[in-house]
Amino acid sequence: MKNGVIKVTAYAIPIIILALAIFIMTMQPTRMEKQQFAHHIQGMETHIKAEEWDNALNELQGLEEVFYQVRPRIQFSLERGEINDIELSFARIKGYLKAKDEAGALVSTLEARLHWLHLDH
Amino acid sequence: MNEALVVLVRGLIGFFSLLIFARMMGKQQISQLTFFDYILGISIGSIAASLTTDLTSRAWPHFVGLVTWSACVLLLQIITVKWRYASKYVDGEPVVLIMNGQIMEQAMKKIRYRITDLQEQLRNAGAFNINEVQIAILETDGQLSVLKMPAYQPVTPHDLKLSVQPISMSSELIYDGVVVDHNLQQRNLSREWLNQQLANNNIASPSEVFLATVDDYGTLFIDTYRDHLTKFVNISDYPGPY
Numbered sequence: 001m002k003n004g005v006i007k008v009t010a011y012a013i014p015i016i017i018l019a020l021a022i023f024i025m026t027m028q029p030t031r032m033e034k035q036q037f038a039h040h041i042q043g044m045e046t047h048i049k050a051e052e053w054d055n056a057l058n059e060l061q062g063l064e065e066v067f068y069q070v071r072p073r074i075q076f077s078l079e080r081g082e083i084n085d086i087e088l089s090f091a092r093i094k095g096y097l098k099a100k101d102e103a104g105a106l107v108s109t110l111e112a113r114l115h116w117l118h119l120d121h
Numbered sequence: 122m123n124e125a126l127v128v129l130v131r132g133l134i135g136f137f138s139l140l141i142f143a144r145m146m147g148k149q150q151i152s153q154l155t156f157f158d159y160i161l162g163i164s165i166g167s168i169a170a171s172l173t174t175d176l177t178s179r180a181w182p183h184f185v186g187l188v189t190w191s192a193c194v195l196l197l198q199i200i201t202v203k204w205r206y207a208s209k210y211v212d213g214e215p216v217v218l219i220m221n222g223q224i225m226e227q228a229m230k231k232i233r234y235r236i237t238d239l240q241e242q243l244r245n246a247g248a249f250n251i252n253e254v255q256i257a258i259l260e261t262d263g264q265l266s267v268l269k270m271p272a273y274q275p276v277t278p279h280d281l282k283l284s285v286q287p288i289s290m291s292s293e294l295i296y297d298g299v300v301v302d303h304n305l306q307q308r309n310l311s312r313e314w315l316n317q318q319l320a321n322n323n324i325a326s327p328s329e330v331f332l333a334t335v336d337d338y339g340t341l342f343i344d345t346y347r348d349h350l351t352k353f354v355n356i357s358d359y360p361g362p363y
Contacts, residue, residue: 021138080127
């Protein structure tokens, strides 16, 4: 019985380690986080088109909160460049919103959406 | 992104994954390396290193690469064990370079082996005079196996028609101050017996012992942490910083 337990443990340990490694490397945003991100980005686009810059900035803040909530988990599986790209696009959007540049803000919003979609494995 | 933390976590993933896969691939990876096995080891290690430090790519593809290479090695091992023809195809076979004292020039030419390579390997095997060599075989891992002429082989008890005790393996009874009860049981020995033996050698407790072994004839070897050397030879040839 004792030998059986030792044997099972000996096989279980590497399986658990590999499973944990795979889990860490394939972590993604949860469905709720994806929905939140989509909601905020959609809201931001609407506000940009309506030239409601303060509301758009609020939506951007919501977007950033979602992203910074997700980042600590998914940073182990992503490229450094992918994370930097999203942060850069947020900075661009903020700049365009403050400059009240509709075209630039919309382009950067699409860029942010694309970067977010690329996070999916 | 905390790059140091990411490298730490990816490093742990790479390290333990490599440890598990190397363990699965078995001991032959270490002791009987052919040139291809050696290259495989380097490649797999390189993939694990990239998984750890290459933050410009995702961890998952590197891990998949690691799994793929390790799985291929395992598959090749299984195939070569089951199928002799495949084993010969993949690993080649040993080549006889010297037979009955004569150098096989054609075999050497075929494997592009120079006479200087042969002489070097012979010297490494302790044969400084080629006259002494009866057979020399180049193994698949690049090692040269040398059989000297009978006249140049060391004398054995068998040559002198002496009867000797069979050689026995020894078992550890104490390692690093800790008694190995499992081996004591296997040898049908008790702790009391062990303590008595230690007392006979003026040792108060197993914790004073670095290594203690016993063989089939009951011969005990004991090495304590405290070394009682009366003359210590300093092999250092030049005073250094340490």
